[in-house]
Each structure stands twice: as C-alpha cells, then as structure tokens.
Amino acid sequence: MGAPIGVRYVDVTKTYQQGGQDISVLRGVSFDVAPGEFIALMGPSGSGKSSLLNLTGGLDKPTSGRVYVGSEEPAMMSENQLCDWRLRNIGFVFQRYHLLNVLSAAENVEVPLLLTKLPASERKRRVQTALELVELSSRANSFPKMLSGGEEQRVAIARTIVNDPAVILADEPTGDLDTRSAQSILGLLTLLNQQLGKTIIMVTHDRGAAQYAHRTLHLQKGMFSETPPPEHAHAHP
Numbered sequence: 506m507g508a509p510i511g512v513r514y515v516d517v518t519k520t521y522q523q524g525g526q527d528i529s530v531l532r533g534v535s536f537d538v539a540p541g542e543f544i545a546l547m548g549p550s551g552s553g554k555s556s557l558l559n560l561t562g563g564l565d566k567p568t569s570g571r572v573y574v575g576s577e578e579p580a581m582m583s584e585n586q587l588c589d590w591r592l593r594n595i596g597f598v599f600q601r602y603h604l605l606n607v608l609s610a611a612e613n614v615e616v617p618l619l620l621t622k623l624p625a626s627e628r629k630r631r632v633q634t635a636l637e638l639v640e641l642s643s644r645a646n647s648f649p650k651m652l653s654g655g656e657e658q659r660v661a662i663a664r665t666i667v668n669d670p671a672v673i674l675a676d677e678p679t680g681d682l683d684t685r686s687a688q689s690i691l692g693l694l695t696l697l698n699q700q701l702g703k704t705i706i707m708v709t710h711d712r713g714a715a716q717y718a719h720r721t722l723h724l725q726k727g728m729f730s731e732t733p734p735p736e737h738a739h740a741h742p
Contacts (some may be wrong), residue, residue, distance in 0.1 A: 509540035509702040510575035510594070510671045512561055517570035518727075519556050530556050532727035533570070543698040543705040545715035548724030554708040557724075558674045561706060562595045563587045574672060592620055596665035596703075598694075600677035602657040604649040604664075611636065611645040614664045621668075635663035639693060655686030662693060666703075673697065675707040679714055691717045 519531040530553035538544055546554045559565040560572050563579030571578060574594060582590060604613045611632050618628040636642045639659040649657055658678065665673060675694065679687035695717055697703045707718060715721045722729045 508671075509704055511540040511542070511704060512538040512575075512672065512706065513571075513573040514557075515571045515573070517557075517560065517572060518568045519553065519560065519565070520568045529727055531567075534727070534729055535570075536722065536729060538704060538706060541698070541702045541704055542720075543695070543718045544707070545718035545721045546706065546708045546724060547710070547712075547715055547721055550710075552724040553727055554724055555676055558676055558706065558708060561672070562597060562674050563591055588620075592617065592668060594671050596668070596670035596673045598658075598662055598665050598673060598675040598678045600680040602649070602654075602661040604657055604660060606649050609646050609648055610641060610652070610660045610663075613649070613660055614667050617664060617668050631667050632663075635667040636660075638666065638696075639663045653686070654682050655689055658682060658686070658690050659693065662690070662697075666697065666701075670703070672704045672706070675705060677708055677710065679709070679711065687711075687714065 514534050514536055517531055517534045518529065521528045521530065530551070534557065546557065548554055556565065560567055560580075561574060563582065566580040572580060577590065579587060579590065605616070608616070614632045614635050615628055618631060623631070633642070633645075636645055639662055641656060641659050641663065644652060644656060649660070652660065673694070678694070679690050682690060691714055694705055694707065698705050705718075707714070709715055
C-alpha cells in the first residue's frame, strides 16, 4: 500500500458547448483535499459535482486552471499514460454498479487486474483480499443476479480497491440503495479511509451520507462554499 496522496484544484473552470452556447459548470474552483481526507461534495443536479470527479480521474480536462493528484497533472498526460496512471492511482465507485452479469463476483473484481502483468496466483490473492475486506468472501462464486443491490455495490467497491488506488472517487455510491445497505457502504468507505488511508471524494445528495465525511463542500452555480459536518456544527453554535 502506497502513501496517501492529496488533490489540489487551482482556479478550475469547465465550459461545455450546448446548442451553440457556452455552459459554464465550474467557475474558478480552488481548494485542496489533504492526503487521506474524506470529503463530500453536495449541490443541485447539474452543478458540476460529477464534472469535478471526471477532471480528478482524468476522464475530462479543465477548460482552464489545473488539477493535481499528488504531484501529477492528469490533464497533461497522453491517453496511454492516463490509462496506466488511473490503473495505479484512481478507483471509481458509481451509483450504477457496472458489473458484468456473465462473470462471478470474483471474476468481476479481477477485471482491472487483467490489464496488469501480475501472475494468476497474485491476481487470485488480491481478489480474495478485496472480497474479504468488503465481507463477501462467501459470495465469490455468485453471479450479480444472485446478489442484492448492497452486495453488488460491495463487489463494485472490491473491484475498485483491488489495485490499491490512493484516491477513490465515489459518485452517488448509495443513490440506488435502501437505508441499511447505504449505511453499510458508507461504513465500508469510512473503513477504507481510516484504516487504509484512502483519499475519498464523494458526490452525494444525501445529508446523512455527507456526515460520514470529514468535511462537506457545497457547489452552487459553479463555485464552492465549505460547511463543516453537522456534528462539528453543533459543537460550535
């Protein structure tokens, strides 16, 4: 496991073309995420939260400004460099699980490792470790259709962490789950953050989910404001 790494956003803007018009979703966003920090991003739909995650993971490039993940700048990388960098550093967790129905839980978790040069024995060991971490070892041979929504998301998280990424980007990870399953997934993200030192940036609409983070940033009209989590807010009336 590598050392935790932070993320820095410096005057980041993102503008999209829509129907011949420029739509600005990010307007000069600047903030730092400390190595090993867990932050929540909140704000109305279309406010640029997911765009920010995409810029962080190198899926998109800022219109202006800079995004640094550790000492590296994904926007400056070639497509091949980006693929390799993402594989080593970034884990994505989405609202939809994106599991392959024809593969077992263990085979789904192994998919990212097939892009590496690891021998089969090491791939198997890593898959086993990831499934143990999400408490699904007993379902290794189960197919997605045999799993509950919460279990599917746990498999998706195991697949995310099997490469031991330093940064986890979670986009509405509990959006499709019932309350109990959602709490279980948030507890798992907390464990990854506290025990394994993962830096986590989570987009959520759920104030309850945001309470699991160290701090919450609100995005409004392409700009961020920071508010402390409710437990801290109550401590400082």
